[in-house]
Amino acid sequence: xxxxxxxxxxxxxxxxxxxxxxxxxxxxxxxxxxxxxxxxxxxxxxxxxxxxxxxxxxxxxxxxxxxxxxxxxxxxxxxxxxxxxxxxxxxxxxxxxxxxxxxxxxxxxxxx
Amino acid sequence: xxxxxxxxxxxxxxxxxxxxxxxxxxxxxxxxxxxxxxxxxxxxxxxxxxxxxxxxxxxxxxxxxxxxxxxxxxxxxxxxxxxxxxxxxxxxxxxxxxxxxxxxxxxxxxxx
Numbered sequence: 001x002x003x004x005x006x007x008x009x010x011x012x013x014x015x016x017x018x019x020x021x022x023x024x025x026x027x028x029x030x031x032x033x034x035x036x037x038x039x040x041x042x043x044x045x046x047x048x049x050x051x052x053x054x055x056x057x058x059x060x061x062x063x064x065x066x067x068x069x070x071x072x073x074x075x076x077x078x079x080x081x082x083x084x085x086x087x088x089x090x091x092x093x094x095x096x097x098x099x100x101x102x103x104x105x106x107x108x109x110x111x112x
Numbered sequence: 113x114x115x116x117x118x119x120x121x122x123x124x125x126x127x128x129x130x131x132x133x134x135x136x137x138x139x140x141x142x143x144x145x146x147x148x149x150x151x152x153x154x155x156x157x158x159x160x161x162x163x164x165x166x167x168x169x170x171x172x173x174x175x176x177x178x179x180x181x182x183x184x185x186x187x188x189x190x191x192x193x194x195x196x197x198x199x200x201x202x203x204x205x206x207x208x209x210x211x212x213x214x215x216x217x218x219x220x221x222x223x224x
Contacts, residue, residue: 101212
């Protein structure tokens with residue numbers, strides 16, 4: 001139980017384009033999901049908390065207009081990186097909350 | 113954002129040896145969690161601790177929730193090659209909407 005998936009697993013895009021990453025809880029419903037970013041050899045840094053049916057809560061320093069989060073159902077949250085730039089290249093990981101956080105396998109984004 | 117300090121930062125050990133790592137914080141937590149992350153994957157929950165002083169085992173892994181609520185340690189007994197990876201501690205405080213604060217990570221490498 002408590003399986004979380006992410007799609008795509010990796011994506012390469014050109015600078016200036018937008019990229020959407022999906023996070024799904026496969027065998028449970030999650031009112032709350034979280035989005036993290038992890039740079040090479042660093043820890044996970046929380047970007048935002050995604051709440052089903054309401055606006056996401058962003059951590060300090062994270063641009064809400066650049067990282068759009070939509071949590072339209074109890075099993076799906078999406079993160080859209082708008083107008084991506086090379087510095088946005090990173091490993092993006094989501095988690096879904098069921099008593100504790102269960103993490104997805106991550107999405108590696110490379111912006112050229 | 114805040115990060116928890118983990119030590120050691122990295123360690124090389126031989127197969128069969130026991131491993132100890134710890135995590136310290138300047139603030140208290142109500143829950144301590146230990147995760148393992150393999151390269152290119154999301155973190156996988158190993159052990160969850162919910163009470164100060166609690167000692168919990170999961171196979172060859174044993175973790176303890178420090179009495180001061182500001183630290184935790186993880187032991188791995190009789191290490192095997194598949195123990196290789198990065199181990200993260202994470203703290204959670206009641207009332208923070210289940211947000212986790214992650215440690216800096218301990219990279220474990222096991223030699224035959």
